[in-house]
Amino acid sequence: MSVTVDTPRVSYLTEENTIGSWLLTTDHKRIALLYFASITGFFFLGGIAAALMRINLLTPTGAIVSHEMYNRLFTMHGVVMVWFFLVPAIPVTLGNFIVPLMLGARDLAFPKLNLVSWYLFMTGGLFATYSLFAGGLDTGWTFYTPLSTDYTKGHVVAVAIGIFISGFSSIATGVNFIVSIHRLRAPGMGWYRMPLMLWSLYATSVIYVLATPVLAMTLILLGFETVFHVGIFDQRLGGDPLLFQHLFWFYSHPAVYIMILPGFGVMSEVLTTFSQKGIFGYKFIAWSSVAIAVISFFVWGHHMFVAGTSVYSAITFSLLSFMVSVPSAIKVFNWLGTLHKGYIKFDAPMLYALGFLGLFTIGGLTGLFVAALGADVHLTQTYFVVAHFHYIMVGGMVSAFFAGLHYWWPKITGRLYPEMWARAAAFLIFFGFNLTFFPQFILGYLGMPRRYAAYPPEFQVLNVLSSAGSTILAVAYLMPVFYLGYSLRHGARSPSNPWHATGLEWKTQSPPRTENFPIIPIVTEPPYNYPRPEDRTRAA
Amino acid sequence: MSGWPPLLVAWIGLLVLLALELGSALLLHLPATASLFGMAQAAIVVIAFMRIRRGSPLMHIFGAAGLFWLIVLLALGNLDPLTRTDLIVQTTGNPR
Amino acid sequence: MTLTLTSASVHSAEVDALLAGLLLMSLAVLALVFGLIWTYAIRYRAGNTEDRGAIGQKSWRIEIGWTVATLVVFFALFVWGADLYVRLYTAPGNALKIYVVGKQWMWKVEHEGGQREINALHVPVGRPVQLIMTSEDVIHDFSIPAFRIKHDVLPGRYEQLWFNAQTPGSYHLFCTQFCGTDHAAMIGEVVAMQQADYARWLTQNGGSDTLVAAGRDLFTRYGCSGCHQAGPTGGGGTVRAPSLNGLYGSPVPLADGTTVFADDKYIRDSILLPADQIVASYAPVMPSFSGQIGEDDLIKLIAFIKSLAAEGPS
Amino acid sequence: MHFQYSSAEHQAESAMSGMWLFLAQEILFFGALVFVWVYCCYQHPAGFRLATQHANLLIGSINTAVLLTSSFTFTAGLLAIERGEPRRLIQACFATIGLGVVFLLLKGVEWFKDVGDGLVPGAHFSLTGPDSGGAQIFYVFYYVATVLHALHMIIGIGLVLWIAWRARRGDFSRAWSTPVEVVGLYWSFVDVVWLTLYPLIYLAAL
CATH class of the missing domain: 1.10.760.10 (Cytochrome c-like domain)
Incomplete structure (x- = not known):
C-alpha cells in the first residue's frame, strides 16, 4: 500500500472561518469540535474538584476544606463528570465526527437537530455549573430524598433544571444516531458490514432515547417535591423515599452503559487496526452490545440491596445483574481472540486500548463482588464501590476516549501528534490510575465509607497512597492538552490513512471536506477485511 | 386504511367507546375496565389517525420498543412495592 | 498499615469466604487476560516473523463455550451470595432487641432496660442481637464493618438488622448513607462484651427506668x-x-x-x-x-x- | 432536500421514522408518570378513590371527546392534502386549533375550580380525614400529568399553525406533504397520552 501525503487545500476546517460559520454550523464535524471544546472544559472542572478532594483526604481530619465544602466538591465532581462529561463524551465528540464518515454518508439524518442538541447541552451545562458555584449543592449526584427535598440548603432545583435541559440534548443525539444508522448507510453496507463502533453507538443511543425521559420525569417530580413539599417522596405525607431511588436508578444504571458502550466500540476499531487482523467473533460483539443495552434496563435494583427493598426484588435484581456481565465478558474474550495471531503494533492508541482491556477487566470483575448479594452488604457504600466504578468509567471509558481521540486525531485535524509523548502519557495514565484507585478497593474492604470528609486514622496510609497516585494521574491527563495542542500547529501532515486501517472514514481525505465524500462510496466487503495470516505468509 | 369513510367510522367508534367507558365505570365500578377501554381507544387512534399500518417496519420497531421498555419499567418497578413485607418483630413467648 | 479486617461475628467469616471465592475467581480471570495480552503482545508483535499459520474458520464453538462457562460460574456465585443475604437479614426469634434512632448526625441507642447511649452500642457476645432502627430525618445507614453488615435506616419505617458477635472488642460503627453536612462525623463505637460484663454494664448504666x-x-x-x-x-x-x-x-x-x-x-x-x-x-x-x-x-x-x-x- | 439524502422520499421516510422514535421517548416520559401512579395507588387505594370522586368527570369527559375530534379533523386535513386540496388542509388545521384551544380553555376552567375547591396539595388541602395523604399524592400526579399534557398541546397548536402557514404559502402538494404527516403523528400521540390519563384520573379508582 503506497502512502501519498496529499495536502488538501479545502477541508471542513478551512472552508469558511467566521464565528458565525462555526456557531451556526450544521456540519457534524464542526459540531463535534464544538462539543470537544465544551467536554474538555467540563472534564477539567470535574477533575479539579476531584483533585481538591484527594488533597483533603491526605489527613484524617481533612487537610484543607470544611465538611460542608467537601460535600459540595464531591457533588460537583459527580454531577459534572456524570452528566456533562461521561454520558455525552464519546458519542457527541468522536461519535458525531465519525458516524457519518463510517456510514459513508454526508451528514447525520437531522443536522439542525444536531446543532440544537449542542445548544441544549451548553445551556443545561452552564446553568448547572453556575448553580453549583453560586449556591453550592451538597446532596451528592444521586439527590436522594428526603435529604435533597427537605434538608439541604443547596440549589437542588436549579441543578435539576440544568440536568433536565441537557437531557434533551442526549435524546436528540440518540434519535439522530439511530435514524442515521438505519437510513443513511452507504449502498452495499448491510448491518453486518457496519464497523462495530456503529453497533455500540446504536446501542448507546437506544439507552439515550429510552432512559433519559424517565430521568426527566424524575427531576420534574423532584423539583415539585422540593418546592411544594407535596409528599410523593416524603414519608411524613404518605410518600415513599424508595420510589425516588427506583426512578433515579431506572435511568442512572443504564446511564453507566451509556458511558462504557461507546468505549467498547472504540476498542473494536483500535484493536483490529493495530493488530492488522479482522475482528474475532464479529456477530457476537455486535449483538452483545445490543444485549447490554436491553439488559441494562433490568438491573437498577442492585443499587438498593441494603436500602429497604423487598428480599424478592433484591434476589431478582442480583440474578439479572450477573446476566448483564455475560455480554461484557464475551467482548473481552473476543478482543483477546482478535490479538491472537495478529501483527501487533504499539502506537499510542493501541497502548490506551490495552490499558482499557486491563482496567475494564478489573472493573468488571469487581462488579461481580457487588452483584453478589451477601458480599454487597459489606462492600456497598464503601470505597470499594468508588474504586469499582472508577475502574469502569475512568480506567475504562476515559482510556477508550483517549484511544479514540489519538486514533482519529489525524482524521480530525489532518495532523500527526508526537508519538513518544503520547506513549509516555498512556503509560503514566495507566500507572497513576492504578496507584489512585487500587488502594481504594482495600479501603472499601476495611470498611471506609464513601463521601466521608474525615476518617478514622488507621485509613490514612492507603488514602495518602491514593492521593499520591492522583497527582500522577492529574499530570498525565494534562499532557495530551499540550502535545495535542502542539500538533495542531506543528504536527506533520497526515496522509488519509496513516494507520493502514479499513473503514470508510479512512478512504476520504484528512481532514475531510464538508460533504465528506465527493462521491458516495459503495461497500463491497465486510468490515476489518485485513489480509489473513495464511495469505500474508503465502504472499511473502 | 385510507379515504374518508374509514376515518369517520373510527371517529364514531371512538366516541361510542368513550360513552361505554364512562357508562361501565359509573355503573359497574370495575377499576380495570376503564383502562381497557382507554387502551382500545388508543389502539384505534394509532391505527386510524397515525396510520401505523402504512408505516415502514422501522416505525413499527420504534413504537414497539417504546412499549416494551414501558412494560419493563412497570413490571420490574412494581416488583419491590408489591412484595415488600413490613417488619414483623417476633417476640419470645408471644401468645400468638 | 493493616490490610485485614477483624472478623468479629458469626457471619463475618461467611462473608469473607464469599469474598475469597470471588477474589480467587477474579484472580484466575485476570491471570488469563493479562497473561494472554502479554503473550500475544510479545509473540505476535508486528516485527516478529514467526509463522502464524492459519486462523480457524469456525469460531462459534469457542464463543458458545466461553459464554456457557461464564454463565455457569456466575450462576453459582449468584446462588452463593443470595443464600448468604437471606440469612444475613433473617433474625432468629430469640434475639436480644435494641432500638436505634438515627438523626443528623448521631446514633441514639436504647436498650430494653432503659439504658441509653449515643454513638455507642454495647452488646453481649455469643448471643443474637436484633436492632430495630428508624430515622428522625433523612436516610442513614447503620454499618458495622467488623460484623460485615449494614442496612439503610429510613424515616417513617422500622428496619431491622441482626448479628451475633463472637469476639469481644471495640469496633467502628459508621453511617454509610450520605446524610448531610456532618455525615463523616456520624461515627460511633460498637463494644462487644462477655455476657457477664454486659450484665454488669447494664446495671451500672441502669438508667432510671426500663x-x-x-x-x-x-x-x-x-x-x-x-x-x-x-x-x-x-x-x-x-x-x-x-x-x-x-x-x-x-x-x-x-x-x-x-x-x-x-x-x-x-x-x-x-x-x-x-x-x-x-x-x-x-x-x-x-x-x-x-x-x-x-x-x-x-x-x-x-x-x-x-x-x-x-x-x-x- | 438535504445533501445526505438520495431522494425526497428517502428524506420523508427518515423524518417519519425520527418522529416515531421521538414518540417512543414520549412513551417512557409519560410512562414514568404512570409508573408513579401505579406505585402510589397500590399504597394508598382509599386516598386515590377519595380523590377520584372529587375530580371533575364532566369536563374531563367533554375534553376527551373534543380531543378525539381534533385528531379526526387533522387526519382529515392530511387526507385532503394527499388529494391535492390545500384549502381543505388549512380549514382542517384551523378546526384542529379551535378544538385544541377549547380543550385548553376547559382544562383551565377545571384547574380554576380545583383550586377554588382547595384541591391543592399542601397545608390547606381541602380533603381531610384518614385518606388525605393518598389524595394529595393523587393530586400531585393530577397536576403534573395535566400540566405536562397541556404543554404538549400548546406545542402541538404551534406546530399546526406552522402547517397552516406553510400550506397557505403553497408548500404542500399531492406529491409532498411530509411535515403534515409528521405533525399529525405528534398531535394524535398527544391524544393517545390523554386517552391513557383520562381513565387513570377520572375513572379507574371510582
Whole structure:
C-alpha cells in the first residue's frame, strides 16, 4: 500500500472561518469540535474538584476544606463528570465526527437537530455549573430524598433544571444516531458490514432515547417535591423515599452503559487496526452490545440491596445483574481472540486500548463482588464501590476516549501528534490510575465509607497512597492538552490513512471536506477485511 | 386504511367507546375496565389517525420498543412495592 | 498499615469466604487476560516473523463455550451470595432487641432496660442481637464493618438488622448513607462484651427506668390513659377506646372489614395516624400525634404496649 | 432536500421514522408518570378513590371527546392534502386549533375550580380525614400529568399553525406533504397520552 501525503487545500476546517460559520454550523464535524471544546472544559472542572478532594483526604481530619465544602466538591465532581462529561463524551465528540464518515454518508439524518442538541447541552451545562458555584449543592449526584427535598440548603432545583435541559440534548443525539444508522448507510453496507463502533453507538443511543425521559420525569417530580413539599417522596405525607431511588436508578444504571458502550466500540476499531487482523467473533460483539443495552434496563435494583427493598426484588435484581456481565465478558474474550495471531503494533492508541482491556477487566470483575448479594452488604457504600466504578468509567471509558481521540486525531485535524509523548502519557495514565484507585478497593474492604470528609486514622496510609497516585494521574491527563495542542500547529501532515486501517472514514481525505465524500462510496466487503495470516505468509 | 369513510367510522367508534367507558365505570365500578377501554381507544387512534399500518417496519420497531421498555419499567418497578413485607418483630413467648 | 479486617461475628467469616471465592475467581480471570495480552503482545508483535499459520474458520464453538462457562460460574456465585443475604437479614426469634434512632448526625441507642447511649452500642457476645432502627430525618445507614453488615435506616419505617458477635472488642460503627453536612462525623463505637460484663454494664448504666416503665409514664403524660385501658387497673376511665391489653401480636379487626396483625409498625401508625386504621366498632375520635411524639418516645410507648401482651385481653 | 439524502422520499421516510422514535421517548416520559401512579395507588387505594370522586368527570369527559375530534379533523386535513386540496388542509388545521384551544380553555376552567375547591396539595388541602395523604399524592400526579399534557398541546397548536402557514404559502402538494404527516403523528400521540390519563384520573379508582 503506497502512502501519498496529499495536502488538501479545502477541508471542513478551512472552508469558511467566521464565528458565525462555526456557531451556526450544521456540519457534524464542526459540531463535534464544538462539543470537544465544551467536554474538555467540563472534564477539567470535574477533575479539579476531584483533585481538591484527594488533597483533603491526605489527613484524617481533612487537610484543607470544611465538611460542608467537601460535600459540595464531591457533588460537583459527580454531577459534572456524570452528566456533562461521561454520558455525552464519546458519542457527541468522536461519535458525531465519525458516524457519518463510517456510514459513508454526508451528514447525520437531522443536522439542525444536531446543532440544537449542542445548544441544549451548553445551556443545561452552564446553568448547572453556575448553580453549583453560586449556591453550592451538597446532596451528592444521586439527590436522594428526603435529604435533597427537605434538608439541604443547596440549589437542588436549579441543578435539576440544568440536568433536565441537557437531557434533551442526549435524546436528540440518540434519535439522530439511530435514524442515521438505519437510513443513511452507504449502498452495499448491510448491518453486518457496519464497523462495530456503529453497533455500540446504536446501542448507546437506544439507552439515550429510552432512559433519559424517565430521568426527566424524575427531576420534574423532584423539583415539585422540593418546592411544594407535596409528599410523593416524603414519608411524613404518605410518600415513599424508595420510589425516588427506583426512578433515579431506572435511568442512572443504564446511564453507566451509556458511558462504557461507546468505549467498547472504540476498542473494536483500535484493536483490529493495530493488530492488522479482522475482528474475532464479529456477530457476537455486535449483538452483545445490543444485549447490554436491553439488559441494562433490568438491573437498577442492585443499587438498593441494603436500602429497604423487598428480599424478592433484591434476589431478582442480583440474578439479572450477573446476566448483564455475560455480554461484557464475551467482548473481552473476543478482543483477546482478535490479538491472537495478529501483527501487533504499539502506537499510542493501541497502548490506551490495552490499558482499557486491563482496567475494564478489573472493573468488571469487581462488579461481580457487588452483584453478589451477601458480599454487597459489606462492600456497598464503601470505597470499594468508588474504586469499582472508577475502574469502569475512568480506567475504562476515559482510556477508550483517549484511544479514540489519538486514533482519529489525524482524521480530525489532518495532523500527526508526537508519538513518544503520547506513549509516555498512556503509560503514566495507566500507572497513576492504578496507584489512585487500587488502594481504594482495600479501603472499601476495611470498611471506609464513601463521601466521608474525615476518617478514622488507621485509613490514612492507603488514602495518602491514593492521593499520591492522583497527582500522577492529574499530570498525565494534562499532557495530551499540550502535545495535542502542539500538533495542531506543528504536527506533520497526515496522509488519509496513516494507520493502514479499513473503514470508510479512512478512504476520504484528512481532514475531510464538508460533504465528506465527493462521491458516495459503495461497500463491497465486510468490515476489518485485513489480509489473513495464511495469505500474508503465502504472499511473502 | 385510507379515504374518508374509514376515518369517520373510527371517529364514531371512538366516541361510542368513550360513552361505554364512562357508562361501565359509573355503573359497574370495575377499576380495570376503564383502562381497557382507554387502551382500545388508543389502539384505534394509532391505527386510524397515525396510520401505523402504512408505516415502514422501522416505525413499527420504534413504537414497539417504546412499549416494551414501558412494560419493563412497570413490571420490574412494581416488583419491590408489591412484595415488600413490613417488619414483623417476633417476640419470645408471644401468645400468638 | 493493616490490610485485614477483624472478623468479629458469626457471619463475618461467611462473608469473607464469599469474598475469597470471588477474589480467587477474579484472580484466575485476570491471570488469563493479562497473561494472554502479554503473550500475544510479545509473540505476535508486528516485527516478529514467526509463522502464524492459519486462523480457524469456525469460531462459534469457542464463543458458545466461553459464554456457557461464564454463565455457569456466575450462576453459582449468584446462588452463593443470595443464600448468604437471606440469612444475613433473617433474625432468629430469640434475639436480644435494641432500638436505634438515627438523626443528623448521631446514633441514639436504647436498650430494653432503659439504658441509653449515643454513638455507642454495647452488646453481649455469643448471643443474637436484633436492632430495630428508624430515622428522625433523612436516610442513614447503620454499618458495622467488623460484623460485615449494614442496612439503610429510613424515616417513617422500622428496619431491622441482626448479628451475633463472637469476639469481644471495640469496633467502628459508621453511617454509610450520605446524610448531610456532618455525615463523616456520624461515627460511633460498637463494644462487644462477655455476657457477664454486659450484665454488669447494664446495671451500672441502669438508667432510671426500663423502656417499659418509661413508656408507662409517657402513656399517662400524653393522655393515652384517659381513654385506653392498659394493665389490670390502669386507665380506661370512659370506655371509648379499645383496650390495649394483649393487643401486641394479635389480629385486629378493622372497621373496613379487614384484619391487621398488631406489630410495631401497626402500633406506631396507630399513634401517629390513628384515623388510618379504625378498629371495628369504635368511633374515630383519637387525635393524631404525628409531629408531637419523637421517635425515641415512640419506642418506649411501643415497648410498654408490647409488655401488655402478657396481660391477655381483658 | 438535504445533501445526505438520495431522494425526497428517502428524506420523508427518515423524518417519519425520527418522529416515531421521538414518540417512543414520549412513551417512557409519560410512562414514568404512570409508573408513579401505579406505585402510589397500590399504597394508598382509599386516598386515590377519595380523590377520584372529587375530580371533575364532566369536563374531563367533554375534553376527551373534543380531543378525539381534533385528531379526526387533522387526519382529515392530511387526507385532503394527499388529494391535492390545500384549502381543505388549512380549514382542517384551523378546526384542529379551535378544538385544541377549547380543550385548553376547559382544562383551565377545571384547574380554576380545583383550586377554588382547595384541591391543592399542601397545608390547606381541602380533603381531610384518614385518606388525605393518598389524595394529595393523587393530586400531585393530577397536576403534573395535566400540566405536562397541556404543554404538549400548546406545542402541538404551534406546530399546526406552522402547517397552516406553510400550506397557505403553497408548500404542500399531492406529491409532498411530509411535515403534515409528521405533525399529525405528534398531535394524535398527544391524544393517545390523554386517552391513557383520562381513565387513570377520572375513572379507574371510582
